Amino acid sequence: MSDVHPALDLDETVHQRVRLGILVILSETSECAFGALRDELQLTDGNLSRHLQVLESAGLLEVRKGYEGKRPITWLRLTAEGKTALHKELDALQRLVSRVRKD
Amino acid sequence: MSDVHPALDLDETVHQRVRLGILVILSETSECAFGALRDELQLTDGNLSRHLQVLESAGLLEVRKGYEGKRPITWLRLTAEGKTALHKELDALQRLVSRVRKD
Numbered sequence: 050m051s052d053v054h055p056a057l058d059l060d061e062t063v064h065q066r067v068r069l070g071i072l073v074i075l076s077e078t079s080e081c082a083f084g085a086l087r088d089e090l091q092l093t094d095g096n097l098s099r100h101l102q103v104l105e106s107a108g109l110l111e112v113r114k115g116y117e118g119k120r121p122i123t124w125l126r127l128t129a130e131g132k133t134a135l136h137k138e139l140d141a142l143q144r145l146v147s148r149v150r151k152d
Numbered sequence: 153m154s155d156v157h158p159a160l161d162l163d164e165t166v167h168q169r170v171r172l173g174i175l176v177i178l179s180e181t182s183e184c185a186f187g188a189l190r191d192e193l194q195l196t197d198g199n200l201s202r203h204l205q206v207l208e209s210a211g212l213l214e215v216r217k218g219y220e221g222k223r224p225i226t227w228l229r230l231t232a233e234g235k236t237a238l239h240k241e242l243d244a245l246q247r248l249v250s251r252v253r254k255d
Contacts, residue, residue, distance in 0.1 A: 054192050056173025064169050070159025089157050142245045149179055
């Protein structure tokens, strides 16, 4: 085997469907509220929370607790590592797509 | 929300990292031996078997038992549904990549 298959460049932390969606949405904005993210990805609070924990533990996003008026809001934003990890994943996906679509 | 986020078009059966790798490799050949697939994706027999079962149950690949000389070999090939599912996934990935890379 001369070189490694591009599928091996995919990182499950980032590649998992919901987490990839979270990273893409966060890449499009400076900060996103928990509720907006939950609604856009059609998730339950619990499911979104679990995926956010994985991404936060990996250092890919930051959580900020704030208020809008008196209402507590959880804000989420990508870290620099999160941006790098997302772009690495997108590069790997582009290589995979191009490989199949070469014809 | 006017339209659905492209991450929601990803199907976990096909999107999962190892299974996506399997489908891409099978798309590049008419048939592939179990051992070659295992080596290219750097998996154990058990891990590859589990993912093949998921794909076979979903109707995305076919398993054929054969021989090379006296040695039993398991051959794998994509079904028509498997090809369609892979291309649907690649379309969704391309939309996701293009969305982030629009700048």
